[in-house]
Amino acid sequence: MPRHSPPVSRFRSTEDALPKPRFAGRTAVVTGAARGIGAATALRLSQDGARVLLVDQLDQVEETANAMGQTGLILDLAEPGASASVLAQLDGMDVGPLDILVNNAGIGGSRLLPDSDDAHLLRLIEVNLRAVISLTRDLSPRLRRPGGRVVNVSSIFGMIGNAGTIGYGVAKAGIAQFSRQLATELGPKGITVNAIAPGVVATEMTQEHLKSSRYRQLQVAPIPLGRISQPHEQAAVIAFLASDEASFVSGAVLPVDGGFLATRHAPFSTE
Template structure:
């Protein structure tokens, strides 16, 4: 259950916060007392932020200077930055032979390079000790699945970035972790969830026998940002209903 005061006085940035996982993560932090800057390229971020009573920024995380722009907006609106949640990303990848240069570049720019660049822009403003960075990877950054090449490679890069940065920043008191969601019911996964083969392999193959929800991801993110995780850094936590641990026996 949320702790209404666990993040009281903290400033949090959540990218990709207009809907889906990002919206749920922002809502969780607000419910626990944080002030949150919601960042997204989608105009609906304004309505989401208004519902939560929080500031917002319309920003493409892959644009030049996005990290510095996000940091400046957060400092102006929140006064401080304690937690960065790199959630923004795109879906719809293809098999490699069906991927043109534009598709590959788009996935690597948004789902990987932007995570590095936004983090670089925000990093100077995180407290030492006490700063937290939580990245959103994917189970497809850990295990392969046909037809997701550029997406999977980018998310694997996010996982390795998490481990790399954790080692660099731990001596300064900044902890860096990631979550790796399984199949979550969000607008971005609608197409996958309408695919019969995908549903059989992923949904029916999940031991808990259900889709994940955005709230299922928000809880672990909040944990990793909290003092309960003060001795945790460099992990990529699967939040997948047991999919990576054991495929369901019905398959």
């Protein structure tokens, strides 16, 4: 019988056979990146090959960025001229078009309406909504065309009513609608815009809340998966929306909440 020649590999070298990191050669800006969801997202993008600029008003952002071998920028995005500072930092990094913008920066501390004053409400709206719109507007000319990605971080509390989070909830609802609106504007340029709506996540923002038995009863017990999210689980969904795999997903607001919104099931006992 004739001997068959071994199949010729479609790879020319061992290097060719190795899969390239998902975001190799791409540049990302992640806001609110000193800790929590933002830090987890910056780490995920970095591990997948992206060059990442981490932005946060906390000094900790530099330490977080250095640990990843990335660049950190201490900046309050609600301050005048914030966008110019981000653009200047990108210029200093000598990068090309911006591939990914993740708008995660936000603050909590909402209250019942009668307990709120104008300064308190304005700060929540400024940081959680207005600053996101302004930064996205000013960075959008840098976004790659086609192929740019904008991923915003909304909240399940921007999708349902929840007593005591009126300022925060209204701002996060604005983020969801902003994402839909912007998807219609940037879509013709080949840029996708999406948002995630996290449920309760184990971050510094929720630490104090989780000490309350009433909070756990109302916000944690109804989660069908029976636990709260970890930041890396939110980051994984953000990375998907920023990737080529999500090239035909735009204008979506995706709950990442363990099924909380879909079912709102009552806690039950198996006893």
